[in-house]
Amino acid sequence: MNWSENAWQAVNGIYNSILKMPFIEELSDGSLPMKTFQFYMLQDSYYLEHFGRALALIGAKAYDVEDALAYLQFAENAIVVEQALHESYFKDFGVSNKGIIQPACHHYTHFLRSTATLEPVEVAMAATLPCFWIYKNVGEYIYTHHQAAGNPFQNWIEAYAGEEFTVSVERAIDLCNKAALQTTPQIRRRMTEAFITASRLEYQFWDAAYNLKRWEL
Ligand SMILES: Cc1ncc(CO)c(N)n1
Numbered sequence: 001m002n003w004s005e006n007a008w009q010a011v012n013g014i015y016n017s018i019l020k021m022p023f024i025e026e027l028s029d030g031s032l033p034m035k036t037f038q039f040y041m042l043q044d045s046y047y048l049e050h051f052g053r054a055l056a057l058i059g060a061k062a063y064d065v066e067d068a069l070a071y072l073q074f075a076e077n078a079i080v081v082e083q084a085l086h087e088s089y090f091k092d093f094g095v096s097n098k099g100i101i102q103p104a105c106h107h108y109t110h111f112l113r114s115t116a117t118l119e120p121v122e123v124a125m126a127a128t129l130p131c132f133w134i135y136k137n138v139g140e141y142i143y144t145h146h147q148a149a150g151n152p153f154q155n156w157i158e159a160y161a162g163e164e165f166t167v168s169v170e171r172a173i174d175l176c177n178k179a180a181l182q183t184t185p186q187i188r189r190r191m192t193e194a195f196i197t198a199s200r201l202e203y204q205f206w207d208a209a210y211n212l213k214r215w216e217l
């Protein structure tokens with residue numbers, strides 16, 4: 001079993017819990033309240049900015065120039081392509097002020113930022129992998145099992161279930177497997193730990209959006 005198969009097995013319970021979340025069910029059938037989706041989108045635009053910065057740091061630290069290029073391209077995509085999706089939703093919502101980063105987004109982005117800065121590059125690669133992999137699988141799951149006509153979230157679903165995103169995800173998985181193969185058992189274990197933590201934070205991110213969880217003070 002390669003590193004990614006083993007890591008996915010470790011988060012299979014988290015992934016299955018994510019599929020059962022009310023946020024995902026209501027996103028699938030189109031019934032998610034618009035203000036909930038709006039909260040999510042605004043937080044997610046902050047998330048993608050910092051995710052992009054973390055990917056760029058990984059690109060800067062990568063051992064091979066090929067890996068550097070891949071992560072710099074992921075970084076650019078996260079910031080440019082995804083922001084376009086967000087901008088179009090912001091226009092639909094009439095949002096002019098994004099507000100501040102709320103706790104779940106703050107936690108996740110700072111986990112990515114500190115891991116990318118302080119941990120070995122292999123661990124940082126593993127920390128960013130759930131963002132790719134869980135979203136692709138959730139996007140495909142919704143796309144294949146829960147097509148609802150006239151779903152207002154169809155653009156979102158198609159962005160993550162799409163071919164272009166799949167290519168990036170497979171590349172990120174391959175690069176993590178290569179990194180795991182070339183590193184020490186100790187760092188490999190830390191990669192898995194970071195992968196699990198990021199998967200938990202994916203769950204928390206949706207849970208917080210569903211409950212509109214803001215700073216209490
Ligand atoms: C929180 C989160 N994780 C992953 C992705 C996928 O890019 C996203 N847009 N938002």
Ligand SMILES: Cc1ncsc1CCO
Nearest residue numbers: 074077078082131132168
């Ligand atoms: C993981 C991810 N999410 C949005 S863009 C991106 C990188 C894909 O190239």
